[in-house]
Amino acid sequence: MFGWTGTILRVDLTERTFRKETFGEEFAHKWVGGRGFALKTLWDELEPGVDPLGPKNKFIVALGPIAGIPAPNTGKTVVAAKSPLTGGYGDGNLGTQVTEQLRKAGYDMLIVEGAASEPTLLYIEDDKVEFLPAAEVWGKGTYATNDWIYARYGRKVGVLNIGQGGENLNLYSTVRSLEGRSGGRPGMGAVMGSKKLKAIVVKGSKPIPQADPKTMKKLGAADLRTVHEMDKKSGWSKQSTTGILAWCNEVAALPVRNMRKTRHSDAWKIDGERLDAARVATYGCPTCTMHCGIAVHDREGRESELDYENIGMLGSNLEVFELDQVGSLNYLCDDYGLDTISAGGVLGFYADAIDRGHIAGDFRFGDGEGAKELLRLAALREGDLGNLLADGTMRMARKIGRGSEAYAMHVKGLEVSAYNCKLCPGMALSFGTSPIGAHHKEAWVITFELNQTVRDSYGRDKAQKVIELQRIRGGLFEYIIACRFPWVELGWQLEHYPIYFNTITGLNWTLDDFWKVGDRIYSLMKFFWLREMPDWNRKMDYPPMVWFDPANADADGPIAGKILDLEKYDGLLDHYYDLRGWDKRGIPTRKTAAALDLEDEARQAEAFGRLED
Amino acid sequence: MKVTVKMIGSFVYATGFSERIFDLAPGTTTDELLEIVEIEKSRPMIVARNGQAVVQGEKLEDGDRVVIAPIFSGGQAAGPH
Ligand code: SF4
Numbered sequence: 001m002f003g004w005t006g007t008i009l010r011v012d013l014t015e016r017t018f019r020k021e022t023f024g025e026e027f028a029h030k031w032v033g034g035r036g037f038a039l040k041t042l043w044d045e046l047e048p049g050v051d052p053l054g055p056k057n058k059f060i061v062a063l064g065p066i067a068g069i070p071a072p073n074t075g076k077t078v079v080a081a082k083s084p085l086t087g088g089y090g091d092g093n094l095g096t097q098v099t100e101q102l103r104k105a106g107y108d109m110l111i112v113e114g115a116a117s118e119p120t121l122l123y124i125e126d127d128k129v130e131f132l133p134a135a136e137v138w139g140k141g142t143y144a145t146n147d148w149i150y151a152r153y154g155r156k157v158g159v160l161n162i163g164q165g166g167e168n169l170n171l172y173s174t175v176r177s178l179e180g181r182s183g184g185r186p187g188m189g190a191v192m193g194s195k196k197l198k199a200i201v202v203k204g205s206k207p208i209p210q211a212d213p214k215t216m217k218k219l220g221a222a223d224l225r226t227v228h229e230m231d232k233k234s235g236w237s238k239q240s241t242t243g244i245l246a247w248c249n250e251v252a253a254l255p256v257r258n259m260r261k262t263r264h265s266d267a268w269k270i271d272g273e274r275l276d277a278a279r280v281a282t283y284g285c286p287t288c289t290m291h292c293g294i295a296v297h298d299r300e301g302r303e304s305e306l307d308y309e310n311i312g313m314l315g316s317n318l319e320v321f322e323l324d325q326v327g328s329l330n331y332l333c334d335d336y337g338l339d340t341i342s343a344g345g346v347l348g349f350y351a352d353a354i355d356r357g358h359i360a361g362d363f364r365f366g367d368g369e370g371a372k373e374l375l376r377l378a379a380l381r382e383g384d385l386g387n388l389l390a391d392g393t394m395r396m397a398r399k400i401g402r403g404s405e406a407y408a409m410h411v412k413g414l415e416v417s418a419y420n421c422k423l424c425p426g427m428a429l430s431f432g433t434s435p436i437g438a439h440h441k442e443a444w445v446i447t448f449e450l451n452q453t454v455r456d457s458y459g460r461d462k463a464q465k466v467i468e469l470q471r472i473r474g475g476l477f478e479y480i481i482a483c484r485f486p487w488v489e490l491g492w493q494l495e496h497y498p499i500y501f502n503t504i505t506g507l508n509w510t511l512d513d514f515w516k517v518g519d520r521i522y523s524l525m526k527f528f529w530l531r532e533m534p535d536w537n538r539k540m541d542y543p544p545m546v547w548f549d550p551a552n553a554d555a556d557g558p559i560a561g562k563i564l565d566l567e568k569y570d571g572l573l574d575h576y577y578d579l580r581g582w583d584k585r586g587i588p589t590r591k592t593a594a595a596l597d598l599e600d601e602a603r604q605a606e607a608f609g610r611l612e613d
Numbered sequence: 614m615k616v617t618v619k620m621i622g623s624f625v626y627a628t629g630f631s632e633r634i635f636d637l638a639p640g641t642t643t644d645e646l647l648e649i650v651e652i653e654k655s656r657p658m659i660v661a662r663n664g665q666a667v668v669q670g671e672k673l674e675d676g677d678r679v680v681i682a683p684i685f686s687g688g689q690a691a692g693p694h
Contacts, residue, residue, distance in 0.1 A: 234623055234656075234683065235622075235623030235626050235627060236622070236623055236683075238622075238623055238625075238626055239622050239623065239625075243621055243622025243623065243682075243683070244622070246619070246621050246622075247621045247622070247659075247680065247682045250619060250621075250661060250664060250678075250680040251661055251664050251665075251680070252664055272622060273625060273631060447659060447684060450659065450661070450666050451659045451666050451684075452666075455665070455666070491657070557664060558663055558664020558665055559664070
């Protein structure tokens, strides 16, 4: 078998033991890597109803055949577990040297089981695995922890670590890697924290098995140059993802004031132009030639790396319109290891609840200094307020009550990313049907929706487009593993990925083969939900209710007086289920399961809820 | 007639301006405007007029605000066929 190492490293933190396991072609071809490997493993190995923050949950680091190969944007790693934030399958991807190092150490997947009794650093170097004390950095932020690790092992290692957010079981804490990014929005940092696992350090020295390494090397090197040239020619990296902020503001899709508003006259102060002008450094993930991380100095003079999502959620959504102040909030999230999108959603919801008189408090929209203190409380779970904020929007709304669920901006418990869908039914469907909660990474349909359809339409074409994009973004890029931006932003053709895959594995797959894997993964994620939540119903695939409330329509601007229509959304959801071969609840039918080679999983799922034919 | 034109993202650098008011002949269409602002027609783009996507050949009116953005997100042409 080429392309896969065929080896899994299984580590037990309770027993401080480890062992190597192998897998064969069947598993490799059926699940390919990344999200596929992680999901199938969690499905097979987790007891239904397991406590996500207990020792029986498993933390998974999963890679794929393309991961870590020198070719455009292959430096991504998937981290996964049962999510403490949503209760379903949860994962995220991040750019890190772990990708290449873990593959070179000889593994396609790392499964971490049990829980350590003391703060622990897991050190992996080829066949060697060590459990080292990490008490010295427990309680420290991700920057200090990374420095501590680099001082010991040099900068050539791959590092995954958590900050105080993960240690204190903040439910939207992430996993961080200073050689790239953060990942794992649905509380993957808390899962590491619950295992007292402060960091994973990886170093590898073996070649990655490839069918035709010579061709891949040539191809990869040439394509890296081409993508770099395409980026330079397009000028995308000048503003990177933040170019979208001004556009969202113009077309009334920007999150403002906990998404009560869609535009703001001060939005220009935090847009891509201002960001580029304030740039002090640029960062990127390993094997990337279109670096998208633009760093500015924050109010305290520290470097803070911003992108659209964090400016949208920590800036406009909180009505904080000073770039250095947004930078400070972002820096704190990164250092504590909190997800910036969810943190912005949580603080926006809190300010909104106070504003509506549903809870007492003195935090207001626009209060950047107050937001800093709240992030600290949330990361440390300090006091009642810290605990309230650390549990995420869905649980906050349950506690606050008084109808606050209606403006709690989450789907399945995961906070909505930075697109205000008051009049974007397709994007709302994308958020609604995302199997890990309201994440933009699954299907980013908003520009298609506004440009190529009637915005306020609910036709089958929109449902079809959401599925197409889920197959690519939530599918291909998440299990083959690569960064989607060359395709998203530069028009780098998808066909390159089967070429890489086939060169590395020696197989002969087409894009259609990949779509089937993506559909299989999406269907199994639904079975995972059914197993955890036997009373699952289609309402779990609804976006936040405030987007259907006529009282919440914009007073002026391009979408004045308009809002989503629940009945029509239901029709759109029916189209979506129909196209996917799922029933009216949004659960795959037996027939669909059979077509996707999921008969065994369907039989197991039937123990928890009836499947339709 | 006066029309405000706003460039988004990389188009700011391609055209050399971020936002500018143009004095146009009555009846100017969005296609004609694209020639006036000198954006390579082959670049995939989204044009919005007063916050709404425009159809080809749409006529502009006095006081309009036109936003021109490079295409974001694959999925326009590519995708599963
Ligand atoms: S485009 Fe950005 S997110 Fe993607 S690999 Fe490059 S630096 Fe990382």
